[in-house]
Amino acid sequence: MIKVGIVGGTGYTGVELLRLLANHPExxxxxxxxxxxxxxxxxxxxxxxxxxxxxxxxxxxPAVLAQCDVVFFATPxxxxxxxxxxxxxxxxxxxxxxxxxxxxxxxxxxxxxxxxHTCPELFDKxxxxxxxxxxxxxxxxxxxxxxxxxxxxxxxGFLPLLEAGLINPKQLIADAKTGxxxxxxxxxxxxxxxxxSGSFKAYGVSGHRHLPEIKEILSAHCGxxxxxxxxxxxxxxxxxxxxxxxxxxxQDADLQTLFEDRYRDEPFVDVMPAGSxxxxxxxxxSNVCRLAVHQPQGSDTVVVLSVIDNLVxxxxxxxIHNMNIMFGLNETTGINVxxxxx
Numbered sequence: 529m530i531k532v533g534i535v536g537g538t539g540y541t542g543v544e545l546l547r548l549l550a551n552h553p554e555x556x557x558x559x560x561x562x563x564x565x566x567x568x569x570x571x572x573x574x575x576x577x578x579x580x581x582x583x584x585x586x587x588x589x590p591a592v593l594a595q596c597d598v599v600f601f602a603t604p605x606x607x608x609x610x611x612x613x614x615x616x617x618x619x620x621x622x623x624x625x626x627x628x629x630x631x632x633x634x635x636x637x638x639x640x641x642x643x644x645h646t647c648p649e650l651f652d653k654x655x656x657x658x659x660x661x662x663x664x665x666x667x668x669x670x671x672x673x674x675x676x677x678x679x680x681x682x683x684x685g686f687l688p689l690l691e692a693g694l695i696n697p698k699q700l701i702a703d704a705k706t707g708x709x710x711x712x713x714x715x716x717x718x719x720x721x722x723x724x725s726g727s728f729k730a731y732g733v734s735g736h737r738h739l740p741e742i743k744e745i746l747s748a749h750c751g752x753x754x755x756x757x758x759x760x761x762x763x764x765x766x767x768x769x770x771x772x773x774x775x776x777x778x779q780d781a782d783l784q785t786l787f788e789d790r791y792r793d794e795p796f797v798d799v800m801p802a803g804s805x806x807x808x809x810x811x812x813x814s815n816v817c818r819l820a821v822h823q824p825q826g827s828d829t830v831v832v833l834s835v836i837d838n839l840v841x842x843x844x845x846x847x848i849h850n851m852n853i854m855f856g857l858n859e860t861t862g863i864n865v866x867x868x869x870x
Contacts, residue, residue: 529556530855533596535588535611536603538562539713541625543574544844545600550580552848552862554855557581558596561588594618598851601626602844604712605641612671613647621854622671623847629654629673630741640737656745657850659859660684660794666853674850675745677842678704678738678760681771683745684797684817685832688790690750694783695775695830697754702742704771705761707808710838724764732760767839768808773832783821783830791819795860796841796849806835813837814867815845837867 532549536542537560549555560570562585570585571578586592590611593599598621601608608628615622631637634648655669656662658680666672675683682702689695708724717723739758746754784802791797798818800806806818814837822831836842845863852859 530554530598530851531556531558531596532851533559533561533593533599535561535593535599535601536607537570537585538565538573539602540709540839541843542602543577544839545602545847546570546574546577546581548840548844548848548863548865550577554857554861557583559583559586559592561586561593563587590614590618594620596620598623598854600624600847600851601628606643609646609650612650616650616653616670619670621669623657623674623850623854624654624672625674625843625847627673627676627737627741629671630656630675631744633744636740636744640735640740657846658683658745659846659849659853660791660797661687661745661749663853666850667856669854672847672850672854674843674847676738676741677706677710677769677836677838678702678736678758678771679742679745680842680846681769681817681834681836682742682758682773685771685773685819685834686746686775687749688787689775689830689832690746690754691790692781692786693750694777694779694781694786696778697746697750697752699776700746700754700756701774702756702758702771703761703774704758704769705763706769706838707763707765707767709766710769721764721766724762726764728761728763730759730761736760765808767812767837769834769836769838769842770806770808771832771834773834775830775832777823777828777830783823787819787821795864796845804833806833808835808837809869810867811835811837811841812867812869813840814865815841815849815863816867817841840865
């Protein structure tokens, strides 16, 4: 059994980790930390876990966490970097769901997160945890940085086109929408359902923290700097991301076959039939990214539609997918969950 610890078990990604790991046949949940809820039973805060998890939240203690085989960090940015170095020294494997180790450039990280990074020496050690891109590196990684939710949906949509050299990397557009859970489990007035219901708005037009992550990954993969216009939007639903991606084709190609071939062996990417319009509800609660590729009116514009559950494929499910790869398990173990409909 894999001994698992979770740092930050009270947020939305934390409870998704708990929900999925509770039924994972190869996992033993050892410790769940929360400074604010230390001493409280997990099932008291999350009654859906009653009868499934018999643990109490505790203060994070590196000595206790280091006894685990792997520790997940489901924490706000800047928390992981304070504890991860100690765990790395003790040979504990770490899967970080925050942005602390996603970027490779310290100056860019500090620019976007407005604080000094305390352990930039670990940037080169961290593996970007997009299994469809970095599976081989993930297998032997000690530190995995789980991609953000918007980057997951966007990168999976653009990668086949950039790999094949079919689109101009200087003319990429990502128009993406997310539900309110993307802002985390906190009482912030603009994120309350009473404030968002019946409304729709863009945000982060001048720059969003996921922009440098997406640009870095796509640029590294296609061998040149990409130019990306990324505009996120908030929609009045709890879960889900829908990314509409635009590129300018530079040659003719069978786009449907391209996408089907690229993701044929990927257990959590579903390329839908030509003409499909994937819906966020079709991935609700699942670890699947559903994609559809279009070429409207036969023009030189390609449109990719990409949907994920931001808390599962965009966070906790993908984190467990990484764990399965790291420990040599079947990649779908514990996360081969069918979406809930309606």
